[in-house]
Amino acid sequence: MIANVIVDVPAKQTDRPFDYRIPPLLADWVEVGSRVAVPFGNRLLQGFVVGMADVSEMNPAKLKEIGSVLDPAPPLTSELVKLGIWMGREYVCPSLLALQSMLPGALKAKYKRLAVLPDELDEDARGRMQQEDSGLYACIARKGYYDLLSLIEQFPASSAVLKRWMKLGWLEEQQTVSDRLRKKKQLAVYPTDVPLSPEALAQLARRAPRQLEVLDYLRDSSGPVLLSELIAALGISAGTVKGLADKGMLVIKQAEIWRDPYAGRQFKASHRLQLTSEQQAAYDTIKHAVQSGDAHRFLLHGVTGSGKTEIYLQTIEDCLSMGKEAIVLVPEISLTPQMVERFKSRFGDLVAVLHSRLSQGERYDEWRKIRYGTAQVAVGARSAVFAPFTRLGLIIIDEEHESSYKQEESPKYHAREVAVQRALHHGAVVVLGSATPSIETYAAALQHEQREAAASAAGERSERTLPSGSTPPLRLLTLKRRVMDRPLPQIHVVDMREELREGNRMMFSRRLYEGIAKRLERREQMVLLLNRRGYSTFVMCRSCGYVVQCPHCDISLTYHRRAGQIRCHYCGYTEKEPGECPGCQSRHIRFFGTGTQKVEEELYKHFPDIRVIRMDVDTTGEKGSHEKWLNLFREKEADVLLGTQMVAKGLDFPDVTLVGVIAADTVLNLPDFRSAEKTFQLLTQVAGRAGRHELPGEVVIQTYHPDHYSVEMAAKHDYSAFFAREMRHRQSGLYPPYSRLALITFSHPDIPVLLQTGERLIHALAEQGVSEVRTSGRVEVLGPVASSIPRIKDRYRFQCMLKYRHEPRIPEKIRAATDSLDEWLKKHQVQLSTDMNPQVML
DNA sequence: CTCCTCTATCAA
DNA sequence: TGATAGAGGAGG
Numbered sequence: 115m116i117a118n119v120i121v122d123v124p125a126k127q128t129d130r131p132f133d134y135r136i137p138p139l140l141a142d143w144v145e146v147g148s149r150v151a152v153p154f155g156n157r158l159l160q161g162f163v164v165g166m167a168d169v170s171e172m173n174p175a176k177l178k179e180i181g182s183v184l185d186p187a188p189p190l191t192s193e194l195v196k197l198g199i200w201m202g203r204e205y206v207c208p209s210l211l212a213l214q215s216m217l218p219g220a221l222k223a224k225y226k227r228l229a230v231l232p233d234e235l236d237e238d239a240r241g242r243m244q245q246e247d248s249g250l251y252a253c254i255a256r257k258g259y260y261d262l263l264s265l266i267e268q269f270p271a272s273s274a275v276l277k278r279w280m281k282l283g284w285l286e287e288q289q290t291v292s293d294r295l296r297k298k299k300q301l302a303v304y305p306t307d308v309p310l311s312p313e314a315l316a317q318l319a320r321r322a323p324r325q326l327e328v329l330d331y332l333r334d335s336s337g338p339v340l341l342s343e344l345i346a347a348l349g350i351s352a353g354t355v356k357g358l359a360d361k362g363m364l365v366i367k368q369a370e371i372w373r374d375p376y377a378g379r380q381f382k383a384s385h386r387l388q389l390t391s392e393q394q395a396a397y398d399t400i401k402h403a404v405q406s407g408d409a410h411r412f413l414l415h416g417v418t419g420s421g422k423t424e425i426y427l428q429t430i431e432d433c434l435s436m437g438k439e440a441i442v443l444v445p446e447i448s449l450t451p452q453m454v455e456r457f458k459s460r461f462g463d464l465v466a467v468l469h470s471r472l473s474q475g476e477r478y479d480e481w482r483k484i485r486y487g488t489a490q491v492a493v494g495a496r497s498a499v500f501a502p503f504t505r506l507g508l509i510i511i512d513e514e515h516e517s518s519y520k521q522e523e524s525p526k527y528h529a530r531e532v533a534v535q536r537a538l539h540h541g542a543v544v545v546l547g548s549a550t551p552s553i554e555t556y557a558a559a560l561q562h563e564q565r566e567a568a569a570s571a572a573g574e575r576s577e578r579t580l581p582s583g584s585t586p587p588l589r590l591l592t593l594k595r596r597v598m599d600r601p602l603p604q605i606h607v608v609d610m611r612e613e614l615r616e617g618n619r620m621m622f623s624r625r626l627y628e629g630i631a632k633r634l635e636r637r638e639q640m641v642l643l644l645n646r647r648g649y650s651t652f653v654m655c656r657s658c659g660y661v662v663q664c665p666h667c668d669i670s671l672t673y674h675r676r677a678g679q680i681r682c683h684y685c686g687y688t689e690k691e692p693g694e695c696p697g698c699q700s701r702h703i704r705f706f707g708t709g710t711q712k713v714e715e716e717l718y719k720h721f722p723d724i725r726v727i728r729m730d731v732d733t734t735g736e737k738g739s740h741e742k743w744l745n746l747f748r749e750k751e752a753d754v755l756l757g758t759q760m761v762a763k764g765l766d767f768p769d770v771t772l773v774g775v776i777a778a779d780t781v782l783n784l785p786d787f788r789s790a791e792k793t794f795q796l797l798t799q800v801a802g803r804a805g806r807h808e809l810p811g812e813v814v815i816q817t818y819h820p821d822h823y824s825v826e827m828a829a830k831h832d833y834s835a836f837f838a839r840e841m842r843h844r845q846s847g848l849y850p851p852y853s854r855l856a857l858i859t860f861s862h863p864d865i866p867v868l869l870q871t872g873e874r875l876i877h878a879l880a881e882q883g884v885s886e887v888r889t890s891g892r893v894e895v896l897g898p899v900a901s902s903i904p905r906i907k908d909r910y911r912f913q914c915m916l917k918y919r920h921e922p923r924i925p926e927k928i929r930a931a932t933d934s935l936d937e938w939l940k941k942h943q944v945q946l947s948t949d950m951n952p953q954v955m956l
Numbered sequence: 957c958t959c960c961t962c963t964a965t966c967a968a
Numbered sequence: 969t970g971a972t973a974g975a976g977g978a979g980g
Contacts, residue, residue, distance in 0.1 A: 119980080123957050132980040155959060155979045170980080177980055941975090 117144055117180060118165035120210050121154050122223055126936060129208040132161075133170040135179045144180060147188035147195050149221065151181040151291040158289035160184065160223035162213050164195050184291065187486060189217055191502055193539050200535060206929050206948040207525040215525055216500035220295035220478035227262040228288045229254055229276070239284050247275045254285070262287065295475055301341040302369035303355060305332050310363055324354050329363065338369060372483070375467070375476045381458040386431070387424050396591040400429045400545060404436065404507050409537045409586050413514075413559040414547040416593030417831070418802025419600065422547045423453075426510050427460050429545070430491060434464070438507025438542075439490045443529055445516040445763060446470060446495040451741050452766060457493050468494030468501070471740065496521060499529040499536070506540040509533045513763065514546035514555060515795055520953040528951060530555075534585055546588075549802060550795040550833060553788075553840055557851040559590040603773070603804040603811030605829040609820040610777075621708055621716055626774045626814045634721060634753055638809065639769045642756045643800050644710050644776040646672075651707025653680060653692070660697035668905040673705045674732070675715070685907045713756055713776055729757035762800040768807035773800055778817035778825055785902050786955045787849045790824040794836050797828035848894075848917060850951070856916040856924055857955070858932070859901065860939075860946040861909040867942050868912045872898030874938055875914055878931040884916065884924070893918040902955065909945070925950060 118131035134152055136144045144150065148163040158181060170177060190198075194216055202209030214222065231240075231254055243251045250272045254260045266273055279285040310329070318326045327348055332339055345352060359366045389397060396414060403410040416422045430440045444453055446469060457465050466480040466489035483489040485502045492501035496519055499509070511519065511530060519529040530546065537544045546555055565587075596602065608623040618624060633640050652670040653662040662671050664682035671680040673691060681688045695703045714728050727743050734740045740760075747755045748767060755761055755770075775797060782793045797815060805811020817825050827836035845852050858875065862868050876895065879885060884893055894917040901911040918924055928948050932939075939946055 116980095121979085123979085125957050127977085128957075128979070134980060152980085157958075157979095172980055937976090 115141060115144075116167045116170045116177070117148075117150070117163045118167065119150060119152055119161040119180070120164050120213065121152060122160040122210065123154070124208050124210055126208070126933060129202065129210065131164050133167075133172050133177055135174075135177045137179050140180055140183055143183040145188045146192040147190035149184040149189055151184060153178045153181060158225070158291055160291050162190065162195065162198075162210070163188075164199065164209075182291075184293070189221060189485060189502070191504055193504075193536070194500060194502060196539070197500075197532070197535055201525050201527055201532070203929075204531075204925055205525045205527050205950055206925050206932070212525045212527070215497060215521070215527075216502070218478045218481045219474050220293055222294055224292050224294055226290045226292070228259045228290065229262045229265055229280070230259040230286045230288045231255060232283070232286050235284060239282075243279065243284055247272050250275060259288070295478060298371040298373055298475060298479075299368040300371050301366055302338045303328075303332060303341055303344055303359075304338045304365040304367065306362065306364055314361075314363065322354075322357070324348075324350055325358050325363075328355055328358060332364060340369070340371075341366060372487075373473075373476045373479045375472050375480070376454070376458065379458075381455060381462065383462070384456070384459040386428055387421075389424065389428070390421065390595070390597060392593045392595060393421055393425055393597075396593065397425050397428055399589075399591060400425070400508075400543060401432050403543045404429065404433050404438070407541045409534075409541055410543045411534065411537070411586050411588045412543070412545045412591055413551055413555055413588055414545055414591045414593070415551055415556070415559075415833075416547070416549060417596060417602065418549045418799065419596040419602075419806050420549070420593035421597040422512070422593065423456060426512070426545070426547070427456065429508060430510075431460070433507040434461075434490055436507060438505050439501075439503040440492075440508040441498060441501050441503070441506065441510070441533075442491065442493045443498055443509070443511045443519065443533070444493065444495065445513050445518045451744065454493065457491065461491050464489060465491045465493055466501075468492060468498045470495065471738070496529045499532050506536060506542045508543050508545070509537060510545045510547065512547045514548045515550055515552040515791075516763075517792075517953045520951075522954070524947060526947075526949045526952075528953075531951075538583060538585075550798045553791055553837065553844065554851045555588070556837055557841065558588045562587040563590050600805065600807075601810065602831050603801055603813050605801055605813040605815060605831070607820045607825055607829045608814060608816045610816050610818050620720075621713065621776060622720070622774075623814065623816050626816065627720070629772045629774065629812065629814055630717075630721065630724075630754075633772050634724060636771075637750075638771045639747070639750065639752075639767060640754045640772040640774065641761055641765075641767075641770055641800070641803050642713065642754055642774045642776060643759070643762055643796075644708065644713055644756070645758055645780040645796070646707070646709045646777075651709060653703065653705055655695035655697060655700055656702040656704055657700035658695060658698040660695055662692065662696065666906070666908045667903065669903055672709065675711050676732075684903065708776065710756060710758060717754060717756070724754060725752040726754045726756055727752040729755065729761055731758070734760070759796060762796055762803070765803055766806055767803070769809065770804055770806075771809045771811050773804040773811065773813045775800060775813075775815045775817075778815050779819055782819060782822060782824065787844070787847060788953070788955075790822070790840055790843065793822075794824040794828050794840075797825065798831070798833075801828070801831075853894075853917045853919055854924070855952055856918070856928060857949040857952040858914045858916070858928065858946065859911060859949065860898075860913070860944050861906075861911045862942065862944045863909055865910050867944060868898075868910055871935070871938065871942070871944050871946075872912055872914065874935055875931065878934045879914075879916075879927070881934070882927040882931045884921070884927050884931065893921050 115136045117134050117136050119134050120131055121128060144163055146163055146166060150161050150163060151158055152161045198213040198216065199209050201212035250269050265276065280287060328344065331344065331348060341355060344355060358364050400412060414422055426442060433440045454467055466483045468477060468480055484492055492498050511533060514530060521527050533544050606625055608625050610623065613623050630640060651672060653673055662680060664671055664687050666687055667682055667684045669682060669684055671682055673680050678691050679688050680691055692703055694701050710728055710730050714726050717724050717726050727747055729743050746752060778793060778797060781796060782789050801813040804813055815825065819825060823839045860868065860871050879895060885895060896915040896917065898912045898914045901913045904910060932946060
């Protein structure tokens with residue numbers, strides 16, 4: 115048998131399967147999806163088996179054998195292998211990267227090269243090695259082998275000797291492939307298979323009562339017990355247990371432990387809540403779709419607080435009872451303990467949770483629960499869309515408009531697109547949930563609705579059967595009302611230009627100021643949002659106008675007062691806060707713009723007794739700190755939760771009655787065609803944090819653009835009006851959904867190289883038939899132009915945007931074009947990457 | 957990506 | 969003639 119293997123080299127030239135013979139000993143172990151170690155060139159590499167064949171096209175003499183199989187069962191399913199290859203094509207990236215991104219980091223290969231003394235080496239050779247370089251020899255001889263790289267490091271002068279020894283055969287090189295991480299092992303105590311004789315027990319009772327206690331404990335607990343647990347429970351020493359092991363009355367051995375990030379936490383079981391009629395209708399439709407066993411897509415458009423999560427929970431429950439599995443995607447930011455708790459309390463140990471705040475080991479074990487264990491529901495951020503289920507029935511994407519579903523590194527995939535691909539394979543249902551759907555999603559849903567309406571008006575039965583493999587239509591389910599018919603909070607828009615004109619120079623408008631004072635008096639809570647961390651956004655000299663910039667990026671530095679530093683938010687560059695202007699040495703250097711740190715300081719200035727929790731990247735760096743702050747806020751240990759967008763999403767606190775947006779314009783001013791959409795979504799989401807329970811809520815939005823439609827429509831809770839207005843904007847600029855985009859970015863330390871690269875790229879694209887064809891409106895090639903942040907980490911960045919409509923096979927053509935530039939790119943060390951359907955234009 | 961080979965070029 | 973650097977290509 116032959117295995118087709120994709121090897122662990124992330125380069126264009128090797129992005130294809132290589133054939134290997136499967137040795138008879140491994141025949142039962144190699145499957146599609148297996149992770150194997152294979153000889154490649156003169157190295158030993160990890161690889162993924164992507165196919166099996168009886169014969170190879172290759173000359174059989176040239177075939178090498180698979181070295182070993184790295185896992186007892188294949189970590190990838192054949193479906194995921196197929197998906198990885200699809201991703202490679204669709205997102206113009208090496209399939210290897212796609213396959214790797216499906217697995218927990220613990221399974222990323224770690225390579226070692228060892229220098230080994232051959233067993234059969236004669237005394238004579240050993241003697242001569244000893245004589246030639248005693249230090250080097252001693253180091254290797256101690257264990258018989260030693261890590262090659264650290265040898266070279268420790269004995270830099272001996273590298274020539276080392277090389278010669280290897281040539282002479284006195285040393286052999288051995289390469290290994292291993293995981294990043296081991297399965298966690300701990301000593302555990304197992305009962306013996308043979309029943310214990312009554313005499314022996316009687317003897318124990320007399321001579322060693324403590325040992326008898328151990329046996330009793332072991333008998334009462336079904337199965338093995340951890341040694342540490344036994345010692346703690348009975349207050350004995352390890353010696354007591356060891357004594358029993360010596361007598362053969364029990365066995366102590368290493369047992370594999372599954373780390374559980376939620377161990378020791380009690381989750382109160384919860385049950386189905388009564389659904390409103392709107393919820394019930396949506397639920398019924400989704401449930402029938404899951405039952406049908408065909409791929410379906412739904413957009414669940416429900417206002418904040420309309421009870422989307424309960425619908426998710428109940429449909430998952432039905433999905434499980436049909437013997438199928440479910441994936442729930444949640445934006446990283448809202449994967450809060452609250453969210454996890456809802457799933458844990460409904461499904462208990464059937465849930466595996468995957469997010470970035472788990473340690474590598476914890477994530478690995480949660481993943482193994484899905485692949486080999488008991489989990490039937492996966493809740494997690496973007497990459498959980500790859501949960502290795504085999505009977506997938508339902509994929510839910512909550513807050514589907516969130517940009518975090520798009521991975522910004524290669525493979526630049528969108529979880530929404532991957533979900534559809536998986537649903538097609540499994541005949542599963544995809545549910546996109548949001549109060550503020552992305553324009554593209556909503557447009558697709560409306561288009562389907564309109565087609566249905568037209569079809570029924572014409573008296574036709576709507577077409578239900580689709581050509582297999584094509585994306586199913588997106589059906590719209592709407593929840594217009596909040597549960598318990600609670601009103602949406604009242605939103606006040608404050609024009610900050612007006613405030614200034616009337617002499618208020620504070621960062622708080624009078625309305626917000628009074629709101630805060632009132633809440634403090636009433637002991638209610640508040641959420642304040644400012645989408646900028648740090649203290650100020652830029653540092654400028656008032657004498658000469660000099661703005662302090664990052665020396666490596668074209669971006670101004672942000673002042674962080676607590677640390678007394680100015681920092682670059684792109685490359686992490688840090689310097690001490692300047693006391694004088696670096697340009698003209700004037701003392702008139704000032705900090706402009708407002709960040710969360712400054713808001714915090716102002717709050718304390720105006721309300722001395724106020725208790726503020728600030729949440730941004732700077733305060734939530736540590737593991738678990740996110741959770742810690744939210745718990746403090748829940749326990750009413752603070753009046754204000756102040757933060758960047760991480761406070762806008764998914765939080766639910768009963769006593770929050772005021773939400774304040776310090777500056778609604780931060781996102782609006784970004785040079786991105788989605789900035790209005792992002793603003794509308796952010797405002798609507800954060801407004802939804804108020805008045806979710808008995809107490810009514812109030813929202814204050816401060817802005818310099820009170821007339822902008824994104825602000826106006828958000829204040830009126832009018833998604834439809836916003837959508838209609840935004841669609842006109844998209845149409846006039848031919849932006850998505852009126853077109854599709856592909857962004858090719860390339861970077862280099864020198865601008866002339868980039869200019870030449872740009873010319874070659876345009877030429878290469880034209881050769882593939884991708885060139886400016888404005889007349890037919892098929893493809894538009896924009897650029898190359900400098901990116902909106904022209905330099906990051908000392909590399910200038912240029913980009914080329916393709917805007918196309920009905921142009922088929924664009925990824926294929928881009929790949930062909932960029933492949934033809936390969937030589938040039940390699941020679942000049944130009945980095946180039948392609949982003950299909952980019953979410954951020956920066 | 958990394959290693960190997962081939963070729964051009966230069967100094968002895 | 970041999971050494972060396974750089975480009976090009978292969979890797980099963």
